[in-house]
Amino acid sequence: MVGQITETGDQPERPPSRRERARAATIEEIKQTAMGLMREQGTTDFRFSDIARLMGMTAPALYRYFADRDELLTALIVDAYDDLGQAVAEARDQVPVDDPGARFAAVAQSYRRWARDEPQRFALILGLPVPGYHAPEEGPTTEAARRAMAQLKALFYEAAQAGVLRRPMLPDDDGTVARLLAEHHEPKELPIDGPPVPPETFQAMLHCWASMHGFASLEAYGHLDWLPGELRDAVFESSIRLVAKVAGLPEPSSRPAG
Amino acid sequence: MVGQITETGDQPERPPSRRERARAATIEEIKQTAMGLMREQGTTDFRFSDIARLMGMTAPALYRYFADRDELLTALIVDAYDDLGQAVAEARDQVPVDDPGARFAAVAQSYRRWARDEPQRFALILGLPVPGYHAPEEGPTTEAARRAMAQLKALFYEAAQAGVLRRPMLPDDDGTVARLLAEHHEPKELPIDGPPVPPETFQAMLHCWASMHGFASLEAYGHLDWLPGELRDAVFESSIRLVAKVAGLPEPSSRPAG
DNA sequence: TTATGACCGTTACTAGTCATAACAAACACG
DNA sequence: CGTGTTTGTTATGACTAGTAACGGTCATAA
Numbered sequence: 129m130v131g132q133i134t135e136t137g138d139q140p141e142r143p144p145s146r147r148e149r150a151r152a153a154t155i156e157e158i159k160q161t162a163m164g165l166m167r168e169q170g171t172t173d174f175r176f177s178d179i180a181r182l183m184g185m186t187a188p189a190l191y192r193y194f195a196d197r198d199e200l201l202t203a204l205i206v207d208a209y210d211d212l213g214q215a216v217a218e219a220r221d222q223v224p225v226d227d228p229g230a231r232f233a234a235v236a237q238s239y240r241r242w243a244r245d246e247p248q249r250f251a252l253i254l255g256l257p258v259p260g261y262h263a264p265e266e267g268p269t270t271e272a273a274r275r276a277m278a279q280l281k282a283l284f285y286e287a288a289q290a291g292v293l294r295r296p297m298l299p300d301d302d303g304t305v306a307r308l309l310a311e312h313h314e315p316k317e318l319p320i321d322g323p324p325v326p327p328e329t330f331q332a333m334l335h336c337w338a339s340m341h342g343f344a345s346l347e348a349y350g351h352l353d354w355l356p357g358e359l360r361d362a363v364f365e366s367s368i369r370l371v372a373k374v375a376g377l378p379e380p381s382s383r384p385a386g
Numbered sequence: 387m388v389g390q391i392t393e394t395g396d397q398p399e400r401p402p403s404r405r406e407r408a409r410a411a412t413i414e415e416i417k418q419t420a421m422g423l424m425r426e427q428g429t430t431d432f433r434f435s436d437i438a439r440l441m442g443m444t445a446p447a448l449y450r451y452f453a454d455r456d457e458l459l460t461a462l463i464v465d466a467y468d469d470l471g472q473a474v475a476e477a478r479d480q481v482p483v484d485d486p487g488a489r490f491a492a493v494a495q496s497y498r499r500w501a502r503d504e505p506q507r508f509a510l511i512l513g514l515p516v517p518g519y520h521a522p523e524e525g526p527t528t529e530a531a532r533r534a535m536a537q538l539k540a541l542f543y544e545a546a547q548a549g550v551l552r553r554p555m556l557p558d559d560d561g562t563v564a565r566l567l568a569e570h571h572e573p574k575e576l577p578i579d580g581p582p583v584p585p586e587t588f589q590a591m592l593h594c595w596a597s598m599h600g601f602a603s604l605e606a607y608g609h610l611d612w613l614p615g616e617l618r619d620a621v622f623e624s625s626i627r628l629v630a631k632v633a634g635l636p637e638p639s640s641r642p643a644g
Numbered sequence: 645t646t647a648t649g650a651c652c653g654t655t656a657c658t659a660g661t662c663a664t665a666a667c668a669a670a671c672a673c674g
Numbered sequence: 675c676g677t678g679t680t681t682g683t684t685a686t687g688a689c690t691a692g693t694a695a696c697g698g699t700c701a702t703a704a
Contacts, residue, residue, distance in 0.1 A: 147672075147680075154681095172514060176662065189682055191663070247514060256430060256509035256607050273609075299627035305620045312614050335597070335625045342600025343592075349514050351531075356570050362563045367593045369557035374632060405651075405701075412652095434691065447653050449692070647704075654697075661690070668683070674676085 155193050157183060159204060166248040172258045201252075201261050206272045208249040213276030215242050220283060228287035229372055230380035235283060236340040236368040243344040250348050254341070277337075281325070284333050287377060288325055296332035296376035305331050332375035339371045413451050415441060417462060424506040430516040459510075459519050464530045466507040471534030473500050478541060486545035487630050488638035493541060494598040494626040501602040508606050512599070535595075539583070542591050545635060546583055554590035554634040563589050590633035597629045 144152070161182050165174040176197070180187040194200040219238035223231045243250040252258065253273070287293040306327040313324075325333070343364055346352050352360055373379065402410065419440050423432040434455070438445040452458040477496035481489045501508040510516065511531070545551040564585040571582075583591070601622055604610050610618055631637065 145672090151680090170515065175660090177660085186683065187661090188663075188665095188684085192681060197662075251514035254604070254607065254609060255513050256505060257428065297628065297632075299624055299631060305617070305624050308614070308617045308620050312617060331621055331624060334601075334621055335628065338600035338604060338625065339593070339597045339629075340600070341604060342596035342598070345603055346512070346596060346599060349512065351512060356566070359563070359566045359570055362566050363589055363592055366557055366563050366589060367596065370555065370593065370632065371597075373557060374555075374628065403701085409651090433689095435689085443652095444654065445690085446655090446692075446694095450652060454692075645704100648702085650699105650701085652697105652699080655695090657694080658692085659690100661688100663687090663689105665686075666684090669681085671680075672678090674678105 151193070155203075158190060158193055158200065159207065162200060162204060163249065166252075167246075170248065172248050172252050172255075198261055201258065202267070202269060204249070205252055205269050208246075208253045209269070209272035209276045211249070212239070212242050212253065213272075213279050215239075216276070217279045220279065225286060226290065226292075227378075227381050228283060228290070228292060229369075229377045231283055231286075232336065232372045232375075232377050233365070233368055233380055235280060236336075237365075239340055240344040240347065240364060243348040247348040247350075250345070254345065280337060281333060284325055284329055284375075288329060292378050293329060294376040294378070296328045296335075297374045298328060298331070329376065336371050336375050340368060343367060409451070413461075416448060416451055416458065417465065420458060420462060421507065424510075425504075428506065430506050430510050430513075456519055459516065460525070460527060462507070463511055463527045466504075466511045467527070467530035467534045469507070470497070470500050470511065471530075471537050473497075474534070474537045478537065483544060484548065484550075485636075485639050486541060486548070486550060487627075487635045489541055489544075490594065490630045490633075490635055491623070491626055491638055493538060494594075495623075497598055498602040498605065498622060501606040505606040505608075508603070512603065538595060539591060542583055542587055542633075546587060550636050551587060552634040552636070554586045554593075555632045556586060556589070587634065594629050594633050598626060601625060 158179060161179045162174045165178055165182075166172055176190050177187045180190055190200075194203070215238050216235050219234040220231050223234050225231070284293070309327040309330060343352075347360065347364075355363070369380075416437060419437045420432050423436055423440070424430055434448050435445045438448055448458075452461070473496050474493050477492040478489050481492050483489070542551070567585040567588060601610075605618065605622075613621070627638070
């Protein structure tokens with residue numbers, strides 16, 4: 129009754145039957161309805177009965193598609209990670225590769241926009257776990273998270289490869305981060321996939337992420353509502369350009385679209 | 387039945403009677419038990435029945451003290467804001483006034499520590515509203531939030547007053563933030579209480595807040611668990627020193643305790 | 645000391661939730 | 675056409691928030 133959902137079946141390329149297509153469509157509709165409810169109510173919560181009612185069904189029917197609330201939540205979380213990762217990657221790849229400063233600005237803008245447009249899904253993946261939900265250990269959610277975060281790292285790696293990445297600005301008396309990073313890197317403790325970047329760049333990357341995440345989450349959850357919109361925009365863009373500069377990314381050569 | 391809770395009574399200084407003390411103690415115990423449950427379960431959720439059971443009572447008894455779940459949540463939110471504000475202020479004031487760089491580092495460290503130690507309460511005040519909760523408009527929560535955030539501003543104001551605040555580093559072609567800030571400041575649109583700071587400093591302050599909040603929330607919600615603890619510490623401290631420097635605060639003259 | 649009334653806790657109850665069980669209709673396919 | 679799977683239904687159980695009505699306790703005043 130549960131295995132039917134995680135059907136990463138081994139059948140190679142059998143065209144989906146009529147029933148399978150209908151089933152997939154229903155699953156999609158359930159997820160969309162759940163997200164609609166979250167948006168409407170402004171929380172990460174939803175009731176099976178509400179989903180069913182909106183879909184013209186009764187609540188128990190949903191259990192044919194998701195074993196329980198957690199399984200639906202897991203699906204929504206994976207989708208959200210993938211969606212955010214895709215949005216970020218698309219924005220990034222609309223800017224020429226040889227302009228990593230502008231590419232980072234695009235990434236930050238899309239990250240922020242996504243958070244602001246979908247605060248509930250943002251909270252779902254990057255906030256506190258929702259009440260009663262227990263993520264499957266080392267399951268699909270963590271993988272999806274890694275995929276999404278790889279987008280940011282790819283940007284820095286490209287820039288480093290292209291040789292346009294200056295040494296990031298660091299507070300004066302440092303070196304401990306580099307040392308610790310080296311220590312922990314050799315036993316392959318860190319689950320950092322892909323090619324390595326210099327330690328200062330790793331640190332700069334985290335700094336960039338934290339900065340844009342901080343602004344994005346504060347804004348998404350309404351804690352910057354007291355700032356007029358255009359002022360928020362200006363402050364965010366300025367902050368982003370600042371962290372990019374400090375991280376050693378070159379000045380963007382073209383103005384980002386928005 | 388409800389007015390008895392919001393007893394910001396006008397009676398000046400009447401010593402609390404035995405009953406009033408017992409009532410206050412019970413209210414405190416309810417809040418503590420609720421927080422304990424949140425900590426235990428790792429969410430911002432709790433059940434009245436669980437609170438009552440842990441207190442050796444039945445659930446309906448709790449309604450003598452809080453009209454409903456929202457009212458208890460509101461109390462917890464106000465307490466959390468006050469607690470965070472106090473923690474930050476205390477850490478800040480343990481550092482000499484003439485060392486604003488170190489004062490900021492202390493603020494950031496305590497902000498981070500509080501978030502990490504109490505992720506549920508952190509999410510309660512700075513995350514997405516919990517399911518089903520509707521904050522009273524312009525109520526005590528927003529006031530408590532303003533009080534807490536004033537602590538950070540005070541630090542920058544002191545530094546500006548003392549004349550040790552350099553002009554913050556900004557991305558090159560700016561000025562729009564300053565212009566917009568001026569535009570919106572004259573009609574007193576912005577609810578920024580206290581004395582004004584220069585526009586660049588305002589922006590730098592937001593940048594500092596966003597950066598430390600981003601790191602703190604990512605860490606508090608477990609999204610940096612893949613980083614070894616000491617490396618997290620080092621990265622955070624380095625980032626903080628960096629944003630402080632960029633914000634125009636002088637280098638700290640003394641090493642912060644932790 | 646006793647009577648009064650506010651306060652605090654109880655049990656009983658309603659309405660709504662997640663989830664399961666048992667059953668009925670629709671569908672795919674031999 | 676008959677058979678078994680799939681997908682829906684209704685009925686049910688256990689649990690929660692919150693209300694209502696009742697009883698005990700305590701402080702105060704006669």
